[in-house]
């Protein structure tokens with residue numbers, strides 16, 4: 001269980017932990033890893049240690065992974081930030097948000113404390129889990145050959161990633177070997193027919209669909225792979241983390257969708273989840289009559305107009321709804 005978090009978010013961190021522990025982890029006792037760009041306070045450590053059912057570890061982020069690289073033109077960053085602020089783009093004026101997105105994109109999986117792990121579940125402060133998870137999702141991922149797991153999917157704000165798609169296309173042009181056969185390009189580009197083995201280029205316009213990365217259950221080794229490392233380094237050299245405000249969500253999503261066969265991406269249809277302003281609640285009767293879930297079925301982001309999940313169901317060839325509940 002991995003949480004990147006600030007000291008002042010202690011209460012929200014405890015709230016997320018309470019949900020995760022009650023719904024899942026008290027049976028499994030997976031260790032928690034907390035990461036921060038500043039040292040954790042003793043209070044933060046004491047309270048989160050108390051809430052955890054398993055081991056806890058606290059990591060400080062290296063300064064050089066949370067600072068502006070030398071090749072970035074700070075004058076241009078400032079000018080672009082002001083432009084984005086005037087357009088009311090969310091988090092447009094925040095430098096720390098940019099560091100956070102870059103860290104989640106390119107560094108967390110290389111942290112010393114995660115060195116011995118293959119899998120992680122990303123938990124953010126202030127989220128809620130509505131349903132018991134009474135099987136081990138890590139085991140599910142491993143035994144079913146899955147690499148990336150998500151719960152919600154939606155459109156990104158174009159103003160935050162204006163050149164991300166062009167950069168991604170350029171990266172794939174230069175590195176066609178990384179484009180997976182049977183990738184999920186048709187999730188990102190409308191009207192695209194499913195890509196076939198032997199396709200070495202991607203084209204079309206990005207529809208902004210991505211997996212919401214505040215929840216992720218995924219393989220750390222995918223981010224450590226040559227394909228993703230090269231992709232991150234390429235993007236970092238473009239400077240879009242600072243000149244724009246590239247988020248880790250579209251970057252993780254594009255990488256998973258292009259460098260993996262789509263059947264390695266898993267939608268956790270059985271997980272009830274809230275990260276404001278959205279929540280989703282499994283719709284199948286069984287999840288409710290069994291008492292497994294406590295949530296309102298009106299909290300149904302999946303087929304909201306802003307959700308990309310209907311596209312995912314089509315791309316993945318899955319029927320809509322709560323999705324199959326993994327066998328225990």
Ligand SMILES: Nc1nc2c(ncn2[C@@H]2O[C@H](COP(=O)(O)OP(=O)(O)O)[C@@H](O)[C@H]2O)c(=O)[nH]1
Pocket residue numbers: 003004005006009035036037038096097100123124125214
């Ligand atoms: N240590 C640290 N964590 C941060 C910082 N900014 C954001 N985070 C964490 O990064 C994640 C995303 O930030 P959040 O404020 O939830 O952004 P949002 O979900 O996109 O609205 C959360 O886990 C935050 O606790 C920061 O400056 N320092």
Ligand SMILES: [Mg+2]
Pocket residue numbers: 124125214275
């Ligand atoms: Mg958040």
